[in-house]
Each structure stands twice: as C-alpha cells, then as structure tokens.
Amino acid sequence: MAKSKAKKIREKLKREGKRNPEENRSPFAFADMRTRKTKTKKDLLDQKKQKNRSLSKDLSDGSFVFFGG
Template sequence: MAKSKAKRMRDKIAREGRRNPELSRSPFATTDLRTRRTKTKQELMSQNKHKQKNLISFYGDDGSFFVGKKSSCLSYI
C-alpha cells in the first residue's frame, strides 16, 4: 500500500532528528470508547432485514387488483 502524504512527512521529520508528532498524541486517540452489547431477543425479533416500500410493480404482481365499472354509454354520430 502507498503511504499517505502526512505519513511521509512524519517519517521525514523523524529522520531529520526532530520529535515525531505521533508521540504527542493522546493515549486515548487509539482506544475505542464505544460500549458494545449483544441485541436482546426482542430487538432481534423486531428488526426488519429488508424494508418493504410501497412501489407500483411494472407487471402488476404486487398483490393488488382493480375492479372497474364497464361503461355502457355508446354514442352514435
């Protein structure tokens, strides 16, 4: 992998004998402060894996149907 520009600059500063900026970082910079827990049974049961949207299907296979009234009005010219 390629080095980032910032990493190359830090390496150059360290080679020149100056203080490496990585040593000035807080000890908490690398720690993960998030608490993790497993989901409860209720949370697992209530989650939706794939959300369903109300989309109109091109082929009409979305389970809906239409019942229309046939017009019996004819006009003669």
C-alpha cells in the first residue's frame, strides 16, 4: 500500500528530530468505544419481568383488607 502524504510528513518530522504529531493525540483516541452498548430489547424485557415479579410477590402474601361501611 502507498503511504499517505500526512504519514510521509510525520515520518520526515520524526527523522529530523522534531515532535511527532501522533504524540499529541489524547489517549482516548485509541480507546475502543465499541465495548459500550445500550441494552437490547431482550435485556429491557427481562428487566421489566424482574420488576413485575417483585411487585406480585409483595401483594400476594395471602392477606387482604376489608373496609365495611
């Protein structure tokens, strides 16, 4: 593959003992951001199921309240 013009300039600066512009980059430029992901539809449904299960457990303890008038 051919070298880009920018890469040739960077290599020339490095040979001449000047600062390589690649060293100015933030360390976050090399971070792999693909590891972060939003919840899938299945994850959201499972989360709702868990919430519903805890609610039904609290209300189904066999007791009831009767208000007579």
